[in-house]
Amino acid sequence: xxxxxxxxxxxxxxxxxxxxxxxxxxxxxxxxxxxxxxxxxxxxxxxxxxxxxxxxxxxxxxxxxxxxxxxxxxxxxxxxxxxxxxxxxxxxxxxxxxxxxxxxxxxxxxxxxxxxxxxxxxxxxxxxxxxxxxxxxxxxxxxxxxxxxxxxxxxxxxxxxxxxxxxxxxxxxxxxxxxxxxxxxxxxxxxxxxxxxxxxxxxxxxxxxxxxxxxxxxxxxxxxxxxxxxxxxxxxxxxxxxxxxxxxxxxxxxxxxxxxxxxxxxxxxxxxxxxxxxxxxxxxxxxxxxxxxxxxxxxxxxxx
Numbered sequence: 001x002x003x004x005x006x007x008x009x010x011x012x013x014x015x016x017x018x019x020x021x022x023x024x025x026x027x028x029x030x031x032x033x034x035x036x037x038x039x040x041x042x043x044x045x046x047x048x049x050x051x052x053x054x055x056x057x058x059x060x061x062x063x064x065x066x067x068x069x070x071x072x073x074x075x076x077x078x079x080x081x082x083x084x085x086x087x088x089x090x091x092x093x094x095x096x097x098x099x100x101x102x103x104x105x106x107x108x109x110x111x112x113x114x115x116x117x118x119x120x121x122x123x124x125x126x127x128x129x130x131x132x133x134x135x136x137x138x139x140x141x142x143x144x145x146x147x148x149x150x151x152x153x154x155x156x157x158x159x160x161x162x163x164x165x166x167x168x169x170x171x172x173x174x175x176x177x178x179x180x181x182x183x184x185x186x187x188x189x190x191x192x193x194x195x196x197x198x199x200x201x202x203x204x205x206x207x208x209x210x211x212x213x214x215x216x217x218x219x220x221x222x223x224x225x226x227x228x229x230x231x232x233x234x235x236x237x238x239x240x241x242x243x244x245x246x247x248x249x250x251x252x253x254x255x256x257x258x259x260x261x262x263x264x265x266x267x268x269x270x271x272x273x274x275x276x277x278x279x280x281x282x283x284x285x286x287x288x289x290x291x292x293x294x295x296x297x298x299x300x301x302x303x304x
Contacts, residue, residue: 001068001069001070001071001138001139001140001141001215001219002070002071002072002073002132002136002138002139002140002141003061003064003065003070003071003072003073003141003143003211003215004072004073004074004075004081004129004140004141004142004143004144005057005058005061005072005073005074005075005143005144005208005211006057006074006075006076006143006144006145006148006208007049007053007074007075007076007077007078007079007082008053008054008055008057008058009055009092009094009289009290009293010053010054010055010058010271010272010273011052011053011054011090011091011092012047012051012052012053012054012090013046013047013052013090014090015090015091015092016043016089016090018039019039019040019043019078019089019090019091019092019093020091020092020093020100021036021078021092021093021094021099021100021101021102021104021105022100022104022105024036024039024102024105025105026105026106027106028106028108029102029106029108029114029115029118030118030121032102032105032106032118033102033115033118033119033121036078036093036119037119037122040078040079040089040091043089043091044089045087045088045089046087046088046089046090047087047088048084048085048086048087048088049074049076049082049083049084049085049086049087049088050062050065050072050084050085052088052090053074054271054273055205055273056199056201056202056205056208056209056273057201057204057205057207057208057209058208059199060199060201060205060208060209060211060212061143061208061211061212062084063199063212064211064212064215064216065084067216068215068216068220070141070215071084072084075129075144075148075151075152076088077093077094077095077101077112077115077148077151078091078092078093078101079091080116080119080120080123080128081128081129081132095112095115095147095148095151096147096290097110098290099290101115102115102118103115112147112150112151113150113151113152113153113154113155115151116151116152116154116155117154127154127155127158128155129152129155129156129159130155130156130157130158130159130160133159133163133166133167134159134160134163136166138166139166139167139168139219140166140167140168141168141169141170141211141214141215141219142167142168142169142170143170143207143208143210143211144169144170144207145204145207146172146174146175146176149169149171149175149177153178156178156181157178157180157181161180164180164181164183164184165184165227167181167184168184168186168214168219168227168230169181169184169185169186170185170186170188170207170210170211170214171185171186171187171188171207172187172188172189172203172206172207173187173189175187183227184227186210186214186227186230186231186234187231187234188206188207188210188213188214188234188238189206189238190203190206191238191241192206192209192210192213192238194241194242195213195237195238195240195241198212198213199212199213202280202289204289213237214230214234217233217237218230218233218234221233248284249280249284249285249286250284250285250286251285251286252285252287254295254298257279257285257287257292257295258295258298258299258302260279260283260285261275261279261295261296261299262299262302264278264279265299265300272292272293272296275292275296276289276292276296279292
């Protein structure tokens, strides 16, 4: 079994300035990709991919791999497909709109699938994921957030019809997929947090945490090998959980949140993930993850 998960914005090693997506200056997507790949190719690796990334979602997919003997790979906007034990450099690039990457730097329409094509333009594997799925003998579980799925649409759509049945695509209710891929989807929602023994966390890590549950509680039971039976098993597990009330959190401007971060980290040095958890669940303050990351960096830089 192969589990394919996203990389994470959290890196456990410092990122060199030239490997930040905001440091690349180009006039086109392919020009940006060419410069980026030249930097990656000349960069020093710091550790295996499984040890570089961090966060709740990453912890969940690593647990799925280690507990159930599942092969693990990552989809990286900056590196392409990466094996879990492959040594890679520390970097910061995303295809999220406005983030440190081509769609945050270039004034171009938002088509993340074009970026995936651009970074594989010079590669012999134009559709690396499709080729891997077609060659792989077992089940391939995709646990990717919607922006990564969108980046891979063209690649996934190239999977030959006879190999599509290998896929299990973990999604959420608001995910959109081409029809032939939708037939291979398994939908989860925030009731996952209420399933006994399941990994808990925010919606941003739901598909990775769902993959841990799906592999451990569904795929390992060979009595439910067909995808329809697997969907029913997941649906039953979710239906047994009472719909969770969403907490009401207060909204603050950037200045106020930076002030809160400074106070929290002054009292006890916290990582960006720990600080966001404290802000949301202890102080009941609303803040989107990418926004918080930027404010956290601003607060940390002000402390220097």
